[in-house]
Structure formats: structure tokens, C-alpha cells
Amino acid sequence: MIDLGSGATAPLVIAHRGASGYRPEHTLAAYELGVRLGADALEPDLVCTADGVLVGRHEPEIGRTTDIAARPEFADRRTTKTIDGVAREGWFVDDLTLAEVRTLRAVERIPDVRRRNTLHDGRHPVATFDEILELRARLSAEVGRPIGLFPEIKHSSWFAARGLPIEPALVDALDRAGLNRPGSPVWVQSFETANLVALRGALRTGLVQLLDDHGAPADLTAAGDPRTFADLATPAGFAGIARYADAVGAAKRLVDPLLVSEAHDFGLSVLVFTLRNENRFLPADLRRPGPDGEWHDDDFGDAFAEAERYLRLGVEGVFSDHPDTAVAVRDALTAATSRGRGLSG
Template sequence: MSLSRRAAFTVAGGLAATAGLAACSDSAPAAAPTAATGTGAPAQQGGPGRGQVTIVGHRGASGYRPEHTASSYSLAARMGADAVDVDLCSTKDRQLVARHEPEIGGTTDVARHPEFASRRRTVVIDGTSYDGWFTTDFTLAELKTLRAVERIPATRPHNTLYDGRDPILTLDEILDLLAGLSRQLGRRVGILPEVKHSTWHASVGLPIEPVFVDVLRRRGLADDPQVIVQSFEVANLRALKTQIGCPLLQLIDSTPKAPADFVAARDPRTYDDLVSARGLQEVATYATWIGPSKERVIPPTGTPTTLAGDARAAGLKTMPYTFRNENEFLPPRLQRPNPERSTYGDAFGEYAQYRALGIEGLFSDNADTAIAAWS
């Protein structure tokens, strides 16, 4: 039996619990922000009844709302996510904003603003050419005139209902939002900030790390165990290890890619080298977690690799990315026959395999489904 997105939303656990749904809101909580504080109450890792797995709302609840918005983060927290994933890019005036990539043509309504038409250009970032508009060409005040839109509307047409409702958020605004949610929910909602394209940002004179460290220190979060800092690069995580006490997560891209800082330094190693026995031991000298693409843990064939066990042997926890309910993001054997791109496949079947491996965390666009799978 194939499930439409709406049917699966109900049958597969949907928005976690009816009580949680009643509390959901598309706006930030009314609690007043406190810039000098963290995100609230002590953590409840793993949540009730699901062991020690950490479930992270990937860019919030991006399966249901445009990503990296107050609506998306709030919904993920109310669903029960332990933390939210926040990608950080720099503005022209050195402010940190939440966008998946510096290119914002696909995630905002910038193309509808004629006053910014002349800023469209082509930029090569980490070897990939992007045509569009870039956060580094805008001041924060200019970005605040834009609104977020759904990044993959063909797959998530329902999310387009929320296009234009949310502004771009700064890191400080997100921390204020999470602090308010933590107080409202009576539990800590953590954050996994990702430093995006570190080498590229530095090359254009807008390095992210100094501003990021300053924000953490100012807010008393520089040693917070519920702030897990991520990067696909290595050198910046090694440097951050000497500046902050937060746990670090080394993201691991798919084969045959390599960290951008390795490429820039003409280091021949790739991500494959990072997941070798020796590579994992090196990662463990600075990081607490690895965040591999989920296919590195269980390939589409369904036969698990040894990565989760190898990481554990090296003293690392594993948090694979990204779990999504739609057919196109599931291995063929777990897809359900239906021509609609928004159709859900057997997401529970996929989660069951990773649960059997004892992974310690995961990133999901559908935190409610992940929680149901572990409950």
C-alpha cells in the first residue's frame, strides 16, 4: 500500500502526539529574549522511552516547514527533538545567519526583489559553481527584508503554504528562540550549529569562526555540552577545540569527496581516509562525534558497514544524516510505488536498521517519525 504524504503524516506518527500538536505554533514564543543566557533547563538526552539516542531536527522540522525558520525550529522542539541543526553563513557585515548555503536564491524570495536583481552572480564554492544571490553580498538589514521559501517545492508542495511567512534569523535570534522554547517545554532544547564552507568564507574575508566563538562566549555557551559544533572541514574544528569546550562533530560526506580545507592545502586525503581506523583515531583527538552520510553506515543494498562499530571502538559517537520520509530519500528497497514525489516510503523500516546498530544520534527532517521509531 502506498501512502500519500498526508496519509503517512497521520499513520506514521505525524506530529508525535496530539497534545504536542495542540501546542505547535508558527511563531517564536512570547518569552522575552535574554541575550546573555543559554538555552534554559538541563538536557534530557534521548527523551522518555528512547534510550540514549539524540534526535536532531535537521534545519528544524524541515519536512513540514521551510527550513531554518522560527516555524521550523519551534515545530521540531514541540515534536520532541532533543536539539535543532543550524547552518551558519556570514553576511557582508559579519553577522551570522541561518541558511543552508550562502546562495539564497532557492530558500528565500530574493528573486522577487527587483532592488537586488543586480547582485545575482556566479560563485564557485568548494569546487561547485552556484548561480544566484549570496549572503556575503548583503548586509543583515537587507537580508531582513527577505522571507524564507520552501527549498524543494516539488517534493514538499505542502510546505509552500508557509512561503513568505518567516524572516531570515541570526544566531542570536535562534538562541533566544530556543531559550524561550526550553522554558515553555520544561526541558532543554539543544543546538548543533554548523560552520558552513569555512575555507571559502575565510577566502572572501568573512571567516565565521571568530564571530561564532564571540557569540558563544558572550552568551555563556562556550563550554556547553548541549552545543555540538559541526563542520565538514577539519582544520577549523581542530582550531575550535582550543577555543571552546563544546563537543565537536566531524561531518563525513560521501565517497569520493574530500574536506575543502584538505583540497585547499593539497592534502590528498578524502573522507574515506577519515573513516579508516587510523582516520577515526585522529578524529577522536578533537571530536566527540562523527556525522556521516547515512549511506556510509548502511548502503542502499541494506548490508551495514562496520563504520558505527569502528567509530565506537575509537571512542566516537555516530550521528548519521539525513533521514527523510519521502520515497526519493529512501533506498529503493524501502520505497513505495507512487508517482508523486511527496509520497512517503517505509521510513520506519529504515530507522529500524539503524536502531539495531545502536547509533547514538541522527539528523531527521521528520523528528516526530524518528521519535516514534525509537519509542
């Protein structure tokens, strides 16, 4: 069981990129709203600026999540880069100093689905990891419970090859914040494997091996290792992961009773990503129509039912863009269990 230091044993609700269903992702506003909506922990993705500062963004290319495309002073920075074997065109955080990144403002990633979030476009700067750590400490004090943090290292090998390794800066930030210690409410995540193995000796926090529902860890592919994420999501894979990590974070399409049972057999906690309220992200049986009788991407479906499906599997936590939904289901299940009956009883 993942313990954030509060003694709570209920499954965790982790605000994915903050409450990114309601605010532009990875802004301090999104993180704070996540906590105000009841999330137990926050999930910041970490990338690195040209001068070695960690900031919260989901990928190196920042044209989709900031207003940089509308900034004429950065027009000549548009370029194409190959990241983990895939060509990407746009503006890249590793080409900008922190001072330059600070001039940018966040925008909604998927405005066609989250039109209401565009109200907040241009209102919030890109947050540094240090600022996220400071916010976590402040919110923990204000709400009277330790807020967990699940920082994810993005594209570890790619940044390291550019001379901007994320891991040393991450360890340094956690050291300075007093969070690199046993019992820390921090759990460091990665889709790659070698960096987590190396971090096992440098970090006293929890480590989470992420498992996607397609492809393979970039570091394994680069090393000629044929193993895929599907290979890692097996008893043999879990046996290897358990040597360096404390938990697996699995894409929801991977998560079923067998995976949960097998991971638990090796002492690994199981986290599920990502729960979202909108029809676009829900299975067909949980999509709900709008007033015209048709279902639309941006309408909310039966996200409560999806959250219940995964929480009933005995997972230790869920990542959600809409943490209030997951919190409501988690709390109802916990209360129903304490009364000795199911949620519908």
C-alpha cells in the same frame, strides 16, 4: 554518549534544519516545530552576511531558499561565484548586509517534493544565530528539558578567504549565551577539518566531524592533502578525528555496523544524516506507491523502517527532516528494549 544535560541515554533525534519536512528550512517556525514534535536538538547551518552576522542558511547562495529572485531591488546582485571549486550562480548572502537579508522571506527549497510547505512561503524571515539561541533557551524552559543545538559551520575556508570567518562570531555568540562551557548542550559541526582543530582550543562544547559519502573536505583539497571522506571513515581516520572531535556525523550511506564499531573503538559517538520521509530520499525497498499503484517522489515511504535500521546499529543520534517519525521509532525501540524484546515483539 552525547549528553544534553538531561541525563537521557536514548539516541538523540535532531531536527535537521528544523522540522524542514513541514516548514521552510532554517526558519524559527521550523526550529520550534521540531521541538514541539519531540526533537531533542536542533541543527542550524550557519553562513555570514557582508557585515559579519551569522544567519541560518544551508549555503551562501540564497536564491533557492528565499524570495530574493522576485525582488527587483536585488536584481543587480545576481552573479556567479566559485565555492569549493564549483561555480554557482545566484544571489549570495555575503553580498548582503543583515539589514538587506532581513527584508527577505524564506521559501521551500524543494517545492516539487514538498508542495504543502509552499503554503508557508513568504511568511518567515531569515533567522540570525542569536535569534536561534534565544529560541533554544525559550523552548528549553517551556518544554522543561534542555534542547540541544548542533550548529554547522558552512564553507569555512571560503568565508574566511572573503574576510568573513564564521568561527570567531560563533564563539562570541556562544560566549554571550553562556553556552561555551563544559556540559553545554551545543555540538559544533563542520565538513572541514582544520577549523575544528582550531576550535578545540576555543570551545568547551562538543565537536562533530561530518563525513559525506563522496568527495573530500574542502580544506584538505585546498592544501593538497589527498585524503577523502572515505579515508577519514576508517580506523586510521577515526584515530585522527578523535584527537580533536567528540563525534562523527556520517552520511547514511556510509553507516553500517563496521563503521559504528570502529568509530566507537576510538571513543567517537556516531550521528547519521539525513532521514526523510519522502520516497525520493528512501532506498528502493522502502518506497511506497500512491493510490495509482506507482511511487512518486513526494509520497511518504516506509520511513519508520529506515529510522529503525539506523537506530538498531547503536548510533548516538539521527538527523531528520521529519523528527516526529524518528522520535516515534526511537521511543518504541526504547520501550521494547526495556521490556526485553525487539520492536516487532
